[in-house]
Amino acid sequence: MKSIVGIVGSARRLGNCEIFVKEVSRNINLPHELVLLRLSSFRLEPCRGCYVCLFAEERCPRKDDLYSVLEPIAQADAIIVAAPAYFLGASANLRRLTDRGLSFYAYIDKLWGKPAVAAAVAGIPGKEGATLLGVENFARMLLADLKVSRVVYGALPGEVFLDGKNRRVAAEMAAALFTPKRRAEPHRCPLCGGDTFRFLGGNRVRCMLCSNAGTVSMEEQGPHVHVEKGAHELFLSREEAEAHRQWLIGMKDRFIADKKKLKQISSDYRRDGRWVEPPADRGPEK
Ligand SMILES: Cc1cc2nc3c(=O)[nH]c(=O)nc-3n(C[C@H](O)[C@H](O)[C@H](O)COP(=O)(O)O)c2cc1C
Structure with a gap:
């Protein structure tokens, strides 16, 4: 029996995202178990940018719930994701997991090309802002094969x-x-x-999903977009995802080679400004 993971980006129980994910599952014409993840229930700390997850044990050193979330996604045969529009973007629950994406590369064999569908759920017709792009970005950074993405109100x-x-x-x-x-x-x-573009001047556009540039022309049937691949791709093919992973791993040697120069640049800023510190009685990091 297939396992389909339903990723719910809203904390609201039996809210629109949850029931939408469940409705998609009900319509899947294959025997499957729907495994649900409510992202807000998990403790997902911010990425520290230490890159440790790319080396040695290939695991994030943060002691939080990352792997309790990542494992069921990796084990699933497909993904259904729905996130609410919060202030014209996808709720941060999705982004908190996406930010930990360097850890996804250790799972590349299991994650690559997993079929996915994504929904952006917004309360006000036309006021979803960048929510659809947010759920699409989430699916693509999970290295999934995004089949359909839609806004629903x-x-x-x-x-x-x-x-x-x-x-x-x-x-x-x-x-x-x-x-x-x-x-x-x-x-x-x-x-x-992707269907979200930034205008770069003239007829030049950049796709906001894969971040490649090209042109748009107005044809009889509507806009026609041409986009060329860049020299550095993140997820367009398995080979490119793997090459990006190797590039990231290579950052360590580049850092070692340029460490002195880089330190000189940043240490010059050490004493600027006054930091506001968080309350001291918050307890140790778990
Ligand atoms: C903090 C907050 C911000 C919201 N911002 C937007 C918004 O910018 N645009 C919009 O259309 N709906 C917005 N909504 C409405 C939700 O997207 C909508 O109620 C959605 O159905 C919530 O999904 P849920 O029922 O799964 O929680 C917002 C809701 C909340 C709680």
């Missing part, structure tokens, strides 16, 4: 299914999960499927 818990429209979206997502790659569409980045 619903504010009060349960409202997402007040009419039948979003149930159909959930059914569509379920149907897409175990199908081949999503087909190219002219208004999307031809490299990664």
Whole structure:
């Protein structure tokens, strides 16, 4: 039997994200167990940028719940993720895990190409801001094969299914999960499927999902995006993800080689400003 992990980016029990994930699961036409992760229930500390997880034991040294979250994702056959719009972006619960992404490379064999569908749940029609990009980014940084990503609206818990429209979206997502790659569409980045772009001047654009640049032209059928691969890719292919991992590992030697010069630059700033310290009685880090 397949195992499908449902990642819920909202703390609200039986809220729209949770029931949306469950509705997608209900529509999957294969026997499976739905394994649920409510990210807000786990202690996920900020990444310290120490890079230790890329070396030796390939494990993050922080003593928190990272691996309780990562293991079930790695073991799953597919991913359903839903996150709420919080202030025009995906709730930080997703980002807290994404920030620990250097630790994902130790799981590359298990994570690479895992089918995924992603939903951005917003309360106000049209006011999702960058939430969809946030859930897409989350899926891609998990090295997943994102089949479909959609925005659905619903504010009060349960409202997402007040009419039948979003149930159909959930059914569509379920149907897409175990199908081949999503087909190219002219208004999307031809490299990664993203549809959020930053204008760079003239007709130049940068895809905000894979961060590659190109051009957009207005054709009869609508906008047509052309994007070229950069010299340094993060997730477009397994080989490129692996090459990025090796590049990250190589940072250690680059740091050792330039340590003196780098230290000189940063230590010059040591005494600037006054730090506000956190309260001392917070207790030791667990
Ligand atoms: C702190 C907070 C910020 C929110 N910001 C937005 C927003 O910027 N845009 C929006 O459309 N909805 C916003 N919402 C509404 C939620 O996205 C919406 O209620 C959603 O259904 C919540 O999902 P849940 O039921 O799974 O918690 C916000 C809700 C909260 C609690």
